[in-house]
Amino acid sequence: MRPSIKKPLMGQEWFVRFASPALVGVLLLAVWQAACRMNEVPVYLFPAPTDIMATLAREWPALIGALGSTLAVTLKAFALAVLFGTGLAFLFVQSRFIEFSLFPYAILLQVTPIAAVAPLIIILVKDTSTALTVCAAVIAVFPIISNTTLGLKSVDPGLLSFFRMNKAGRLQTLWRLRIPSALPFFLAGLRISCGLSLIGAVVAEFVAGTGGRSAGLAYEILQSSFQLDIPRMFAALFLITVTGIGLFLLMAGLSRLLLGHWHESAMESES
Amino acid sequence: MKHQEASLRVVSASPAPTAADPAEAPPVVDILSAEKVFANGMRGLAPIDLTIRQGEFVSLIGPSGCGKSTLLKLVANLHQPSDGRIAWWRGDFRRVGEAGRRLAFVFQDPTLMPWARVDANVRLPLDLAGVPRAGAAPRVAAALEQVGLGRHGRHYPRQLSGGMRMRVSIARALVTEPNLLLMDEPFGALDEFTRNKLDDDLVQLSWERQLTTVFVTHSIYEAVFLSTRVIVMAANPGRVFHEFAIDEPMPRGDAFRGSARFAELCRGLSAVLTEASIASQRRD
Numbered sequence: 233m234r235p236s237i238k239k240p241l242m243g244q245e246w247f248v249r250f251a252s253p254a255l256v257g258v259l260l261l262a263v264w265q266a267a268c269r270m271n272e273v274p275v276y277l278f279p280a281p282t283d284i285m286a287t288l289a290r291e292w293p294a295l296i297g298a299l300g301s302t303l304a305v306t307l308k309a310f311a312l313a314v315l316f317g318t319g320l321a322f323l324f325v326q327s328r329f330i331e332f333s334l335f336p337y338a339i340l341l342q343v344t345p346i347a348a349v350a351p352l353i354i355i356l357v358k359d360t361s362t363a364l365t366v367c368a369a370v371i372a373v374f375p376i377i378s379n380t381t382l383g384l385k386s387v388d389p390g391l392l393s394f395f396r397m398n399k400a401g402r403l404q405t406l407w408r409l410r411i412p413s414a415l416p417f418f419l420a421g422l423r424i425s426c427g428l429s430l431i432g433a434v435v436a437e438f439v440a441g442t443g444g445r446s447a448g449l450a451y452e453i454l455q456s457s458f459q460l461d462i463p464r465m466f467a468a469l470f471l472i473t474v475t476g477i478g479l480f481l482l483m484a485g486l487s488r489l490l491l492g493h494w495h496e497s498a499m500e501s502e503s
Numbered sequence: 504m505k506h507q508e509a510s511l512r513v514v515s516a517s518p519a520p521t522a523a524d525p526a527e528a529p530p531v532v533d534i535l536s537a538e539k540v541f542a543n544g545m546r547g548l549a550p551i552d553l554t555i556r557q558g559e560f561v562s563l564i565g566p567s568g569c570g571k572s573t574l575l576k577l578v579a580n581l582h583q584p585s586d587g588r589i590a591w592w593r594g595d596f597r598r599v600g601e602a603g604r605r606l607a608f609v610f611q612d613p614t615l616m617p618w619a620r621v622d623a624n625v626r627l628p629l630d631l632a633g634v635p636r637a638g639a640a641p642r643v644a645a646a647l648e649q650v651g652l653g654r655h656g657r658h659y660p661r662q663l664s665g666g667m668r669m670r671v672s673i674a675r676a677l678v679t680e681p682n683l684l685l686m687d688e689p690f691g692a693l694d695e696f697t698r699n700k701l702d703d704d705l706v707q708l709s710w711e712r713q714l715t716t717v718f719v720t721h722s723i724y725e726a727v728f729l730s731t732r733v734i735v736m737a738a739n740p741g742r743v744f745h746e747f748a749i750d751e752p753m754p755r756g757d758a759f760r761g762s763a764r765f766a767e768l769c770r771g772l773s774a775v776l777t778e779a780s781i782a783s784q785r786r787d
């Protein structure tokens with residue numbers, strides 16, 4: 233970040249990227265806080281941001297445990313989705329026959345609402361934690377399949393000719409051409425998929441209800457709602473949101489690390 | 504044909520020897536009644552007979568859709584002829600790639616790998632051939648030096664201008680030390696000034712390295728400036744319409760480009776091209 237004297241504040245990169253969204257956030261919180269206090273809304277009905285923070289501090293040990301449980305399911309589901317998604321994508325690009333016979337079923341995964349299949353999976357799979365992981369992975373896998381397949385096929389035909397003319401083998405073409413060409417698509421898939429893993433984990437926990445033994449954040453929200461503990465619901469919600477943002481930033485950072493120097497999607501805007 | 508001017512020599516009937524006597528030079532590519540019918544039934548090329556000899560710079564020019572790229576791809580073995588055949592150095596394609604029989608192709612676009620630095624892009628054909636890094640490095644550096652990009656090896660393609668990217672693409676072709684260079688409108692997307700500069704360098708390079716070159720272009724000036732022989736093609740179906748030898752000595756430069764003789768050659772070629780495009784109109 234180079235402070236330039238000539239440019240107005242609004243034109244500076246750091247301001248647009250970081251300061252302005254932060255400012256909007258602070259403003260919204262202030263309005264929220266003021267509205268609660270001025271109208272004297274009781275905490276048990278609708279808590280102000282400071283109340284939520286106080287609850288978060290008080291309930292920290294229980295909530296952090298729940299967060300750990302949800303995060304574990306999310307990460308396991310994400311890893312599973314990446315593994316199966318890329319595996320299937322590589323299978324799809326091997327032949328049109330394989331792609332055409334299997335792709336419709338991949339779409340089936342995409343269009344079936346997870347809340348509708350989750351009860352089935354939870355009954356069929358004995359271990360709750362595994363069941364939750366499977367549910368979340370089912371949601372998260374499709375963007376990886378479709379993006380990676382598209383990426384592996386989006387090879388510059390000129391480069392492909394060049395490889396062919398130089399008598400490149402199948403493995404050389406895969407390693408030196410197809411995989412690097414697919415990387416931006418794959419990483420875009422990761423960004424979507426990590427968010428979906430979290431959503432999947434939370435939705436699956438909701439469906440599993442309070443009966444399950446692995447108590448995640450959704451379980452905490454359900455418990456709190458039974459007890460009408462609205463500040464605690466907000467506190468759990470806050471943790472889910474922060475986790476989601478954290479995962480997204482992690483993936484965005486990974487994209488920047490891998491693509492920063494060559495791909496448009498990860499480039500700094502040049503001014 | 505009436506349109507021909509004194510300085511343009513017709514060689515289609517009986518190949519007349521030019522200054523360096525290329526008729527004596529060994530053939531590099533023999534196109535023997537090669538024709539191309541596409542999978543959709545479209546007749547891309549009528550049977551073509553053409554011999555390209557060692558040291559020649561042959562330009563293919565003609566109205567768009569007349570099969571210039573198709574012919575070049577046949578020569579590059581990217582397409583197979585539907586009938587007839589092609590010989591490289593009097594042999595078949597399996598022996599292409601051996602010493603003295605190397606072929607390189609430069610596309611209309613630079614077709615570089617955006618994720619790889621300039622030096623890695625140039626090294627690609629060596630990597631694919633399994634040349635060790637240590638052995639490849641000096642060759643890559645030499646090729647980059649040759650196209651005037653000696654100091655840009657560590658850049659990424661997107662950091663370079665269009666002309667510089669095209670130079671990288673040419674360096675990637677030169678690094679294998681080709682004997683036959685095939686280029687399909689390589690400078691078509693560049694501005695006039697950059698194109699002239701690259702043409703100058705190409706003339707110098709192909710002369711120094713004794714390359715045999717087949718060059719597709721739609722620029723009359725470029726064809727006259729670069730070539731020892733210009734082949735005018737016509738469409739429907741794609742065929743050779745006319746041939747010229749341009750016996751200006753190599754290497755050529757701005758003196759040739761500014762000469763009255765150059766202007767005269769261009770006028771002559773332009774007239775033939777007009778006839779070729781009239782002959783290319785569909786009769787169905």
Ligand SMILES: Nc1ncnc2c1ncn2[C@@H]1O[C@H](COP(=O)(O)OP(=O)(O)O)[C@@H](O)[C@H]1O
Pocket residue numbers: 541542543545547566567568569570571572573574741
């Ligand atoms: N793979 C293909 N299938 C069918 N028609 C083709 C194919 N490639 C080229 N053509 C047709 O063949 C003709 C010659 O194409 P091309 O060699 O690219 O022309 P040029 O390079 O001279 O402009 C064009 O009419 C084009 O549409």
Ligand SMILES: [Mg+2]
Pocket residue numbers: 571572573
């Ligand atoms: Mg063409």
